[in-house]
Amino acid sequence: MDLNTYYDLISNENKARRYLLRKCFKNHQRFCPRCDKRKLYKLRDGRYRCSRCDYTFHDFSGRWINHGRLSCLQWLSIIKLFELEVSVHKMAMQMKMSYKAVYGAVNTIRMSILSHAEDADMLLGGEIELDEAYFGGKRKGNRGRGAAGKVPVFGILERNGIVHVNVVPNVTAETLLGLTVKKVRRGSVVYTDKFRSYDSLMFCGYRHLKVDHGKYFSSGKVYINGLEGFWSWAKERFIKHHGVSKKYFPLYLKELEFRYNNRTSDIFDLVANYLCQLVPKQD
Ligand SMILES: [Zn+2]
Numbered sequence: 001m002d003l004n005t006y007y008d009l010i011s012n013e014n015k016a017r018r019y020l021l022r023k024c025f026k027n028h029q030r031f032c033p034r035c036d037k038r039k040l041y042k043l044r045d046g047r048y049r050c051s052r053c054d055y056t057f058h059d060f061s062g063r064w065i066n067h068g069r070l071s072c073l074q075w076l077s078i079i080k081l082f083e084l085e086v087s088v089h090k091m092a093m094q095m096k097m098s099y100k101a102v103y104g105a106v107n108t109i110r111m112s113i114l115s116h117a118e119d120a121d122m123l124l125g126g127e128i129e130l131d132e133a134y135f136g137g138k139r140k141g142n143r144g145r146g147a148a149g150k151v152p153v154f155g156i157l158e159r160n161g162i163v164h165v166n167v168v169p170n171v172t173a174e175t176l177l178g179l180t181v182k183k184v185r186r187g188s189v190v191y192t193d194k195f196r197s198y199d200s201l202m203f204c205g206y207r208h209l210k211v212d213h214g215k216y217f218s219s220g221k222v223y224i225n226g227l228e229g230f231w232s233w234a235k236e237r238f239i240k241h242h243g244v245s246k247k248y249f250p251l252y253l254k255e256l257e258f259r260y261n262n263r264t265s266d267i268f269d270l271v272a273n274y275l276c277q278l279v280p281k282q283d
Contacts, residue, residue, distance in 0.1 A: 001268045009076060016072035021059060023276035033062035033278055064112040065275040068104045075275070078105045083267040087241070110251045112274035113258045125185035127159040128206075130192045131227040132171050135238060135249065151249055156183050157227045162261040165230075167250045173197040177204055191224050230260060 001009075009019055025031070031038045032050035039051040047058045060066040065075060074095065081091045092102045134150035152171050156179070157163045164183055168175050176197050184190065186205035192198040193211045201208040209222050234256045238244060244252045262270060 001266055006076075006080060006268070010073055013071060013073050016076050020065060020072050020075065020272065020276055023273055024059065024063060024065075030059075033057055062278050063276055064108050064115075064279055067108045068101060070101070070105060075105070076272075078102065079109070079268055079271050079275070082106060082109055082271060085237075107248070107251070109271055109275065110248075110255050112277065113271070114251055114254045115280055116274050116277070117254050117257065123185045124156060124158040124161065124164065124183055125188045126161070128184050128188050128190045129155075129157040129159065129224040129227045130176070130180060130190060130198065130201075131155050131157075131224050131231070132168070132176070132195070133231040133235075135235070135253075136244075136246070151246065153253065154179055155227045155230060156180065157230060159226055163227070163230050163257060165234075165253055165257050167253060171195075171197055173200055177201065180204065180206075191222060193224060233260065 009015055021028075029038065030040055030048060032040065032048075032053060032055055034055045034057075035050060035053045037050050037052040040048040041051060042048055043056070047056055049056045070078070074097070077095055078091060081094065086094070088099060088103050088106055091097075091106070092099045095102065132152055132154050134152055136149065136151050152168050153165055154168045154171070154176055155163060155165045166179060168179070173196070177200060180190070180201070181204055184206070188206055189209065190201055190206040191209050191211060192201070198208070198210070211222050211224050234253075237256060238252075241252070258270075259267070
C-alpha cells in the first residue's frame with residue numbers, strides 16, 4: 001500500500017473500519033463466527049444474533065483483531081509501524097499508548113502470522129538447501145551437542161523461492177529428516193553441508209549433494225549460500241531486538257520467515273488480512 005492510500009485510510013475511524021470489515025466479510029456477507037450460518041438477526045446495539053446457535057456477536061468477534069480493545073485506526077497504525085519494523089518501545093511513544101498494549105497488539109500480529117504459516121501445507125521442491133543454525137545464548141557451543149543455552153533452528157530453503165524455519169528439540173538425523181520428508185517433495189535435489197545427520201537423505205528419496213566448506217569456493221551449484229544468507233539476515237534482526245525470550249522465540253522466528261518470504265509483497269495488506277481471520281478454535 002502506498003503512503004497516500006494509507007493516509008486516506010487513516011483519515012477517520014469509519015474509513016479504517018470499512019477497510020478491515022471488507023477483509024472480514026467478503027461482499028459484506030455477515031456470518032456467524034461459531035457455526036458459519038448466514039441467517040442472523042440484527043440487534044439494536046449493532047450486534048448480531050445467529051439464528052441457528054444463538055451466538056451474539058459483533059463485527060470483529062472471534063477474530064485476531066478483536067484482541068486488546070484497539071480502535072481500527074490504532075490497528076492500522078500499528079500494522080504500518082510493524083511493516084516498517086519499528087520497535088515496540090518506539091511504537092508506544094509514537095502512538096501515545098502503553099508499552100503493554102502495543103506489545104500485546106504486536107504479539108497478536110505474530111500469532112496471526114504463525115497461525116497462517118501452520119495452515120500452509122505447500123511442499124517445497126526443485127533445488128533445496130538444508131541447514132541448521134543456533135540462536136541466542138552467550139557461550140559458543142559444539143554443533144549438535146547441546147550448544148550451551150542456544151536454540152537450534154532447522155531451515156529448509158527452496159532456491160529462488162521461500163524459506164521454512166522451525167525451532168527443533170535437537171539436530172539428530174531423525175528430527176531433521178523427519179521435518180524434511182514432511183516439507184520437501186521427493187525427487188528434489190537437496191544441498192547440505194557435511195554434517196552427519198544428513199547422511200541418510202538419499203535413502204529418503206532425494207538427490208543429495210554435499211557442500212565442502214573446506215574449499216574456498218564451493219564448486220558450481222553445490223552451495224548453501226541461500227540459507228546462510230537467511231541466517232545472517234535473521235541474526236542481525238535478533239540483535240536489533242536485544243535478544244528475545246525463549247518463550248517468544250518461535251513466534252518471532254515465524255515473523256522473520258514471513259518477512260523474508262514476502263520481501264517483495266505488500267506486508268501491510270497481508271498482515272491486515274491475517275488479523276481479520278477467525279482465530280482457530282481450540283479443541
Ligand atoms: Zn451460529
